Amino acid sequence: MHIRIRKDWELPESAATDEAVACSAGLGRRRFLRALGAGLAGAALAPALRAATGGFPSAPDAAYPAGDFKITPENLATSYNNFYEFGTGKDDPVVAANRGWKTEPWTIELAGEIEHPGRWDVNDLIAKLGGIGQRVYRHRCVEAWSMVIPWNGFPLAKLVALAAPRASAKFLKFVAFNDPSSAPGQREPILDWPYVEGLRLDEATHELAFIATGMYGKPIPNQNGAPLRLVVPWKYGFKGIKSIVRIEFTARQPRNTWQQMAPQEYGFYANVNPTVDHPRWSQASERVIGGGFFSGKQPTLMFNGYEKQVAALYAGLDLRRNY
Numbered sequence: 001m002h003i004r005i006r007k008d009w010e011l012p013e014s015a016a017t018d019e020a021v022a023c024s025a026g027l028g029r030r031r032f033l034r035a036l037g038a039g040l041a042g043a044a045l046a047p048a049l050r051a052a053t054g055g056f057p058s059a060p061d062a063a064y065p066a067g068d069f070k071i072t073p074e075n076l077a078t079s080y081n082n083f084y085e086f087g088t089g090k091d092d093p094v095v096a097a098n099r100g101w102k103t104e105p106w107t108i109e110l111a112g113e114i115e116h117p118g119r120w121d122v123n124d125l126i127a128k129l130g131g132i133g134q135r136v137y138r139h140r141c142v143e144a145w146s147m148v149i150p151w152n153g154f155p156l157a158k159l160v161a162l163a164a165p166r167a168s169a170k171f172l173k174f175v176a177f178n179d180p181s182s183a184p185g186q187r188e189p190i191l192d193w194p195y196v197e198g199l200r201l202d203e204a205t206h207e208l209a210f211i212a213t214g215m216y217g218k219p220i221p222n223q224n225g226a227p228l229r230l231v232v233p234w235k236y237g238f239k240g241i242k243s244i245v246r247i248e249f250t251a252r253q254p255r256n257t258w259q260q261m262a263p264q265e266y267g268f269y270a271n272v273n274p275t276v277d278h279p280r281w282s283q284a285s286e287r288v289i290g291g292g293f294f295s296g297k298q299p300t301l302m303f304n305g306y307e308k309q310v311a312a313l314y315a316g317l318d319l320r321r322n323y
């Protein structure tokens, strides 16, 4: 018998999909898809997701103290997107990112202050890191909307361990792809391309920090950041950089794209904080995409509900300041 103790940050449905995780462990992206199609992982995963979508689980722990949550319908999470490389409309990326943009094969480069720099094919990297797991996380955009998404992928800490940072490495700088011929948004000066994000090394090795290569038990769609994107659920969504081609370990804090665009509005840390408003709107509540028990509005939680897990990372930091 296999008894699994639920982590205190886990939404209950993620504990029910162990079998799916075990079945898909070690499988690359293509093989993962095939396994799902053959019903191996799919058989275990589908009922769990269906139950989660229909059901109303009770609050699992103190990390989710109150309110309503259910998994966002897949068709909404994969068609209401922010991915400015493919346009600024929420419904632009689902169309424009699927008009011939190639996300396989894909190479990711590890560079900077590390013992093991190099370039990895994404499928080889997934296999090397021990395959695919699942995390059901809340997702809170700085624009005050939210979702709950079942991601598939691996802990960022595993990739950091593979890179083997030197003592001089204090931050990670993530760089997204740059291909104006495939990405119409990159032919416009919407942002300073390529999109860049960053984390402190101790944030990157926190157990909640995740690299998604899939969602809803399938390979991640192009519009959600194929073939791999960052997921840091206690931070505003813009920290979750999509379609990463390079991770550089640095001694100095990198400048992320949105901080560079509008430093008075967006900082480096960008931790979800309902008590600190955006200069142009309140962050106290959020619109639940797909609706909910409270006609789609719910209070935003400190650190997006992950305060118990991550608050210690920010001891001594003034959480009201926009760093």
Ligand SMILES: Nc1nc2c(c(=O)[nH]1)N[C@H]1C(S)=C(S)[C@@H](COP(=O)(O)O)O[C@H]1N2
Residues within 6 Å of the ligand: 077, 080, 081, 082, 083, 084, 085, 139, 140, 141, 142, 176, 195, 223, 224, 225, 236, 237, 238, 239, 240, 241, 242, 243
């Ligand atoms: N490369 C890249 N990554 C990005 C963005 C982007 O425009 N380009 N938008 C960010 C924002 S603002 C959010 S809210 C999330 C949206 O992810 P989703 O479309 O999967 O919900 O992606 C983030 N990652």
Ligand SMILES: [Mo]
Residues within 6 Å of the ligand: 082, 140, 141, 142, 143, 236, 237, 238
């Ligand atoms: Mo966002």
